[in-house]
Amino acid sequence: MQFLVKSSPVATLKTATLVVAIDEGGTLGLTASALDAAAGGAISNLLKRGDLTGKLGQTLLLHSLPNLKAERVLLVGSGKEAELTDRQLRKLVSATLNVLKGLGGSDATLALGELAVKGRDSYGKTRLLVETLADGGYLFEQFKSNKAEPLALKKITLLADKSELAEVERASLHAQAIASGMAFTRDLGNLPPNLCHPSYLAEQAKALGKAHKQLKVEILDEKQLKELGMGAFLAVAQGSDQPPKLIVLNYQGGKKADKPFALVGKGITFDTGGISLKPGLGMDEMKYDMCGAASVLGTLHAVLELQLPLNLVCILACAENMPSGGATRPGDIVTSMSGQTVEILNTDAEGRLVLCDALTYAERFKPQAVIDIATLTGACIVALGSNTSAVMGNDDALIEQLLSAGKAADDRAWQLPLFDEYQEQLDSPFADIANIGGPKAGSITAGCFLSRFAKKYHWAHLDIAGTAWISGGKDKGATGRPVPLLTQYLLDRVQ
Structure with a gap:
């Protein structure tokens, strides 16, 4: 239109x-x-x-x-x-x-x-x-x-x-770019998981790279992930025939010396829960477990259309979580890229495992700020429903910027705390950290887990489990959120 x-x-x-x-x-x-x-x-x-x-x-x-x-x-x-x-x-x-x-x-x-x-x-x-x-x-x-x-x-x-006229024209251009990014995100989310797997997302990233000269794309395969020591990431993927991919897109729209912003997206293209198998009812909607990665691509799509004068690194941690004879078991202990060991008590808490290694990988870009986006916890839906995303992190200024961007874009988020007391729920008798913290404050303990891997930069975490898609009925489908929030955050950095 x-x-x-x-x-x-x-x-x-x-x-x-x-x-x-x-x-x-x-x-x-x-x-x-x-x-x-x-x-x-x-x-x-x-x-x-x-x-x-x-x-x-x-x-x-x-x-x-x-x-x-x-x-x-x-x-x-x-x-x-x-x-x-x-x-x-x-x-x-x-x-x-x-x-x-x-x-x-x-x-x-x-x-x-x-x-x-x-x-x-x-x-x-x-x-x-x-x-x-x-x-x-x-x-x-x-x-x-x-x-x-x-x-x-x-x-x-x-x-x-x-x-x-000038302001209305500017608003119309921005809105069209955001809507285009949302449509891109929705298309990826709505695709069936037999087609939209990690290799498919890698192909979409390559296509973006070919179309835009400011965009450099790198796809890391299973062998390279092993060489990097991404044991947490690989533990999620080992039960599936679909090979994992770490997709890195580097957009150079600013000055060469400018530190980039980084967006890290959870890209679990289908989540059965692994050995900790989910209930069958509604499991088809677990194709939407890659909406974090899809929203990062959608935001990048908007940034490319607007040619924003900044540097942006997008990291997509893509895998499929399946049960099989080779799948990770509850009780397994793996070593993350950071060197921290993780006791996997529940294989359905897999998003934080792929993200923790992706967050460690983000350190090499010396970013101004890192935001990870993930359909991470059902507990977030219990806490905030389907209208509001959760945000938490280690930098109050960054969190306030995201809350402000969400309000301006009418794509709202709400801050949850990351108090030290919650960290204790992740204690493990056998490893440095457990991947779940029990039934209480599930969204917060998931954020606490990620915070252990994001200490070297300003970091925020967006849990979009309730906002990324609409469940059930004739209106079922991906929403394209939080593309408006993320794009507004980046617009605010250059205005």
Whole structure:
């Protein structure tokens, strides 16, 4: 879908559908008033008859209003609040898109610039609006014989005041890049695990490298992982016929001397739990256990599209966790790349095992900051549900930057503590550390485990187990989160 920005008198706009907001009080804003005046009071007459009350998301489609160049006018209710919340704006935009999808016009013009959104300027509300529109058009139909009819809607124009054109255009460009990265992430997450395995992710990384000259791609295979001493990583992969891959993508958009930022993604392309086998019900959704790695690739996709002037290292720890005669057993002890030994008490706590070696590997890049992203713990879903990601780490400034980015991107996170008392739950009588800390505070003890391998740099951990995908039902699928949060964090570093 193409997005354009322009400034033009609303009554003279030639468009298939012109979208205008009407509040619940029936008060006409400047845009609606101009339309109403040009159309001889047609809109105000409809409101007096009660055809539209202006409730949030309510719509009314009008055809061939007199003296207007627009073929249709779509009135959409903005509710009774003087300022909309982010969630209310998304509902309004989604309701608009649902109507536009069913129309025959190839274009639409949105005259929604007057809407006030709490805490957002013209850039912020445009970002949210365009991301919602672009993400709302996402479909995953690669494996369907009967595909949906292609949308007639190809172009959306955002009407803006001349004084805000530059900011609205900038917001639209950023939003389109983020939405594109989210779609890339969603596609990878939604692919079946018999196709999307570690070698497939490696091929996707290579394809990105070929398309962008600033991007250097290195794929480390099982032999190289052994040479590096990544015993924790290899322990996860040894039960599968699919070979593990450590995928390293190095983007040089900044000065050569600038230290990079690093994103480390968990890429378990299917997680049976290993010998500590998961219940069968819903196990198909364990194809989403690579959404951390997918979100890193999606964020990189957005960074490449925007050509951000910074250096970024993306490290994807990719493996498949399967039960077999060669699989790791509960009670096994392995040696990580850092030299620390780990007693594996539960083979279903595998994400932290691949990540700990990837975090150690990240040291060689001397990064400004390292953020790991992982669908790490079911306990995170218990704590925060499916709306909010968890963040924890060893640097308060970095955590605050991520929380701020999440708020700005409407892709929110919440800090969990990493107090020393929790570390004691990982004590092992036989090794330096156990890979689980018991039933209490499971998300926090997982973060504590990772913190043991991230002491040489500023580090934060994002647990996206609840936010990376939607479970069950007709809406099941990857969400593309936390691409907006991560991209906003990187945008904040260069603005």
